[in-house]
Amino acid sequence: MSTVVGGSDVICSLATQPGGAIGVIRVSGEEAIEITDKVFHSVRGRHLQNAKGNTLYYGEILDKEGNTIDDVLVSVFRAPHSYTGENSTEISCHGSAYILNQVVKALIDAGCRQAQPGEYTQRAYLNGKMDLSQAEAVADLISASNRATHKVALSQLKGHFSSELSILREQLLKMTSLLELELDFSDHEELEFADRTELKALAETIHQKIKTLTDSFETGKALKKGVPVAIVGKTNVGKSTLLNCLLHEEKAIVSNIHGTTRDVIEDTTEIKGVTFRFIDTAGIRHTDDQIEKLGIERAYQKMDEAAIVLWVLDEQPTVEECAEMQRLTQGKHLITIFNKIDNKTVEPKLVGAGLHTVYISAKLKQNITALEEAIYDAADIPEINENSVIITSARHYEALTHADESILRVIEALDFGLSGDLVSEDLRICLYQLADITGGQITPHEVLGNIFKHFCIGK
Structure with a gap:
């Protein structure tokens, strides 16, 4: 453009x-x-x-x-x-x-x-x-695909994110002005306009506020792209039937033949206004079929990329299988699903402490609502309203990350008793990074072009 x-x-x-x-x-x-x-x-x-x-x-x-x-x-x-x-x-x-x-x-x-x-x-x-972050929110509002992304974009358009940045800017300017004043009176060594303990406390407050914003980026990405949920398990346990059930459409081919699903099948649906991206994977088993092997490799890859893993079973797993699945999903939310309960008279007891288990029949659509509740809870999405401030832009995240690095250097400099001019330099860098988000200073034309080229012509 x-x-x-x-x-x-x-x-x-x-x-x-x-x-x-x-x-x-x-x-x-x-x-x-x-x-x-x-x-x-x-x-x-x-x-x-x-x-x-x-x-x-x-x-x-x-x-x-x-x-x-x-x-x-x-x-x-x-x-x-x-x-x-x-x-x-x-x-x-x-x-x-x-x-x-x-x-x-x-x-x-x-x-x-x-x-x-x-x-x-x-x-x-x-x-x-409007400022630059509000302008970007216009595009997000137009492309909002669910209630959550709509509320986040509306909050940003109304200026709630800008207000957070404005507060940070005022705090940084206060620190900078006190240090600059000291530099102006550098000939008078006995003068100290900025108490170092108070400055450090203020810098740590700024760091915590920025960290809260950067930490929200994972939630923001999930809201925009859909929370990734991998459906894994052995062959013929009902993974594809479960996918169709969750999507409310016949997306995947269902067959009693082992190894029918050989590639990854993905699609999205909403649960309580949040988009989830469900990924049906090839059944995990030993096979000499090279194509099926590739599908199984992709299953492990998608499991690694997912935030939530649905482990589908139709029989009692061994202690070793439970331990291996817990190892593979470390740091993720694992939900164990016993499928085909319509064929069982007794619910099996899961071997393995701390595994969240839901009993369903994908074929008869039994207990699917309970499973959807478990999936939504596992996503750990904070309550979102029109005042929520959640970072969804990689550009904003990058600027905030650099700003946080600068303020951490300020804290370190204050700990070591470094001179005010060195501290002031990092404060200015932090201010610049925050201003870059809202366009508070002159933004290069090529940066503006890159931001606005993603809009439709009528906007």
């Missing part, structure tokens, strides 16, 4: 997908209202140039030959009270792809330029309508 930073020209584009009952074209820029007025004919003879902000007008859009394209409603927004902070209009017409394209063409003929992906939100950022 060749980002036009600070451009004053007028841009236009579709803000909705074509083919619906209604379509919307967005226009923004200093002369947006005047250009829209060139192609708009009000049924009452009114001119948009004289319109107040936040008003609505009914009329027709005309092409350059004066032919009617469609009956429309035009919303007028005057700077700074618009999404971009610029003069803007939004044209609502019928959603035919032909009509929408003709309206855009008429606007371009009148002096507009086709907007680039993310350019509206980029202009909103450059005009101070």
Whole structure:
């Protein structure tokens, strides 16, 4: 994307997908209202140039030959009270792809330029309508696929993450200003404006706040991509039937023949508003079949990558098998599933201390709700609301990690009694990293381009 930073020209584009009952074209820029007025004919003879902000007008859009394209409603927004902070209009017409394209063409003929992906939100950022983290939240909100990701994106868009960073910034500035003041009076060695014990306590508080944010990134990734859940076990224990049951569709082939599943099958579903990515793996057994061997190798790989492992059984495991599974899933949430309880008169007792066991019949869909509850609990997702601050961006995580490294160096420097200028340097680095998240300082154009290129054209 060749980002036009600070451009004053007028841009236009579709803000909705074509083919619906209604379509919307967005226009923004200093002369947006005047250009829209060139192609708009009000049924009452009114001119948009004289319109107040936040008003609505009914009329027709005309092409350059004066032919009617469609009956429309035009919303007028005057700077700074618009999404971009610029003069803007939004044209609502019928959603035919032909009509929408003709309206855009008429606007371009009148002096507009086709907007680039993310350019509206980029202009909103450059005009101070939102900071950079809020701008990124717009894209997250558009792509939100479940209740949890929607709430996290909405929280970031409302500025809760920015507020956390603002508090950290104020604390860092306080430390920096005290140390800088000491440097200004370096000729007076007896002067100490910043008590080192208090500075260290403040630095440790900042470190803990940053760590809380970085620790939330694992949850953020899981919410965005889906919590990875591997379904493992021997052949023919009902793993594929269980996958189909959890997904509520026939995704995997089910057969009584051992080794039917030879490759990994993945799909997602929601449990309590959180996306889970279920991974059905090849049955684990000794085999001379080279293709099946590859599938078993992938099963171990997916088990290693998963946050939760469902170990499916249809008979009593040995002590050795329990110990081996616990070893393979160390650091993960292991749920042991006894399947085919419809064929058993007595529930088997699991050998192995501390193993969470759920008894089900995937075939008859018995106790699946209890299993879903166990899976949700194992994900350990914190309660999420519109005020929750959870890091979902790798860019934010990287900046916070570097900021934390800087503040840890500050703590170490204070412990060793190093000079204020050395401490101040790391404080400035920490400030820079936090400001990089919100765009608080001048951000290189190529960085802006990389952020906004992932937006759709209408945003």
